[in-house]
Amino acid sequence: MSAPAIVADDVARRARHRITLRLLPYVLLLYVIAYLDRNNLATAALQMPHDLGFDDRVIGFGAGIFALGYVILEIPGTLIVERWSARRWITRIMISWGLVTMGMAFIRTPHQFYTMRFLLGLAEAGFFPGIIVYLTHWFIYEDRAKAVAGFMAAIPLAYAVGSPISGLLLGVHWGGLRGWQWLFILEGLPALFFGVMTWFYLTDWPHQAKWLPADEREWVINQLESEKRAKKSVRAYTVWQAVRHRDVLILTALHFVQNGSAYALAFWLPTMLKRLSGLSDFKVTLLVALPNLLGFLAMQVNGWHSDRTAERRWHTAIPLWVAAAALLVLSVANWGAVPSLFLFSIAAASLLAFLPSFWAMPSAFL
Numbered sequence: 001m002s003a004p005a006i007v008a009d010d011v012a013r014r015a016r017h018r019i020t021l022r023l024l025p026y027v028l029l030l031y032v033i034a035y036l037d038r039n040n041l042a043t044a045a046l047q048m049p050h051d052l053g054f055d056d057r058v059i060g061f062g063a064g065i066f067a068l069g070y071v072i073l074e075i076p077g078t079l080i081v082e083r084w085s086a087r088r089w090i091t092r093i094m095i096s097w098g099l100v101t102m103g104m105a106f107i108r109t110p111h112q113f114y115t116m117r118f119l120l121g122l123a124e125a126g127f128f129p130g131i132i133v134y135l136t137h138w139f140i141y142e143d144r145a146k147a148v149a150g151f152m153a154a155i156p157l158a159y160a161v162g163s164p165i166s167g168l169l170l171g172v173h174w175g176g177l178r179g180w181q182w183l184f185i186l187e188g189l190p191a192l193f194f195g196v197m198t199w200f201y202l203t204d205w206p207h208q209a210k211w212l213p214a215d216e217r218e219w220v221i222n223q224l225e226s227e228k229r230a231k232k233s234v235r236a237y238t239v240w241q242a243v244r245h246r247d248v249l250i251l252t253a254l255h256f257v258q259n260g261s262a263y264a265l266a267f268w269l270p271t272m273l274k275r276l277s278g279l280s281d282f283k284v285t286l287l288v289a290l291p292n293l294l295g296f297l298a299m300q301v302n303g304w305h306s307d308r309t310a311e312r313r314w315h316t317a318i319p320l321w322v323a324a325a326a327l328l329v330l331s332v333a334n335w336g337a338v339p340s341l342f343l344f345s346i347a348a349a350s351l352l353a354f355l356p357s358f359w360a361m362p363s364a365f366l
Contacts (some may be wrong), residue, residue, distance in 0.1 A: 004264045011040075011216055011219050014216055015217075015220050016140075016143060018211075018212060018216060019138050019212075026202070028151055028153060028157075029154075030127075030198070030231050031128070031155070031158070032154040032157055032161075032162070033094070033190045033191050034154075036158050036190075037120070037124075038120070039158070039159070040101075040162070040166055040187050041059075041104075041184055042266060042268070042269070042270050042271075042293040043163060043166035043170065043180075043270060044166075044180040044183055044184065045059050045270070046270060046271070046274065047179055047265075047281065047282045048180045051180070052108065052109075054113070056271075061114065063320055064146045065117050065121070067263075068121060068136070069117075069119060069121025071125070073122055073126055074126060074129060077125050078126055081129075081130035082133050084318070086137075086202060086204055088199070089126065089130060090131070090195075090198050090202065091196070091198045093123060093124060093125075093126060093130075094127075094191045095192055095196070097123035097124045098189065098191030099124050100119045100120045100189065101184055102184060104117075105185045114245075121299070132151075134202075136149065137204070137205055140220075140224065140227065142193055142229055142307060144359075145303045145306040145359075146356070148355065148356045148359040149300050149304070150300075150303075151265055152355050153299060155292075155295070155352060156294075156295040156348075156352055157292070158289060159289065159292035160296065163196050163270070163285040163288040163292075164282070164285050164286055164289060166183055166282055167308055169187075170281050170282070171282070173283075191358065193267070206220045206221050206224070236250065247361075248362070251358070251362060252360065254316070258316060258320060258323075258354055258355075258358075261347070262348075262352075265327075265344065265347060265351070270284050270288055272340075275339075276340055277337040290341065291341070291344050291348035291349065293324065294345050295349040296352070298319070299356060301353070302315055302357060303354060311357075312358075313361075322346065323346075323354070326343045326346040326347035327347050329343055330343045330344070
């Protein structure tokens with residue numbers, strides 16, 4: 001290998017390493033906070049219904065109406081990140097959802113509950129796809145499944161670490177407020193803090209990155225521009241053309257199936273495990289950590305192997321089939337807590353393993 005080629009490889013290695021260390025831990029932390037605020041209702045539901053007189057239908061509808069608010073601003077929010085500023089938009093999102101999460105502590109009626117969950121969906125809309133788009137501004141195609149796996153490791157980590165913490169907060173009764181109220185207040189505060197931090201920490205584009213040395217910055221810009229030119233030489237899509245693209249519709253259907261299963265499992269798992277096991281609230285939250293730790297490992301391995309082999313489709317399809325099989329057995333079998341927890345773990349791990357290779361696919365043709 002010639003001397004210039006060796007130097008170029010060294011620049012590429014240093015640039016990729018520096019970008020990974022600068023961005024991935026931070027966006028992972030932001031997504032952990034997002035998932036804590038989005039899904040702490042699953043833990044609060046161990047206590048809230050008794051205090052407020054809500055039944056499972058009220059809790060379930062409130063959990064679901066979050067998605068309505070989320071969908072309304074999902075695409076506009078993603079376009080804002082692409083065409084305006086990820087730093088500004090994510091700052092706005094985090095401060096908004098932190099305030100709404102804290103406001104959840106003071107609901108009294110089902111309608112107040114529905115309203116706050118809808119507002120939380122509006123507040124968080126655009127965060128996840130915005131970060132995915134943001135990562136494409138920094139990571140070359142060959143690194144994107146690993147980058148997505150690193151970012152989305154926040155999902156199992158939020159459950160594995162956050163569930164026991166949330167379980168402990170249920171036992172807090174200060175100032176006349178119940179544990180579930182303190183859960184919302186204390187888990188909303190980090191979103192406010194890191195919303196402000198994001199304004200100062202994130203950089204929208206590589207050409208603005210003063211923390212990258214000039215040679216590394218130039219390498220990243222050239223690589224990403226080369227990818228864009230290659231895609232445009234095949235075809236450049238408008239937003240409307242992209243929405244109607246056959247592959248986009250197929251991926252949308254796959255994500256609908258995966259997302260519906262994952263959210264149902266995440267939200268109802270604590271309640272189902274408590275009814276199956278009869279354990280205390282805190283011990284149930286410890287059990288919830290197990291499927292998510294397995295999911296964390298499955299996600300990293302599948303994302304790494306997908307990048308290593310440059311293969312996306314089978315790395316996306318097989319986890320979905322395994323999850324479907326586990327959920328099918330759960331739906332027809334009437335087993336105890338231990339076999340059910342095993343199947344829940346297989347389903348959760350597979351649904352999470354699906355994500356890295358799935359989210360690496362759209363940037364290959366759009």
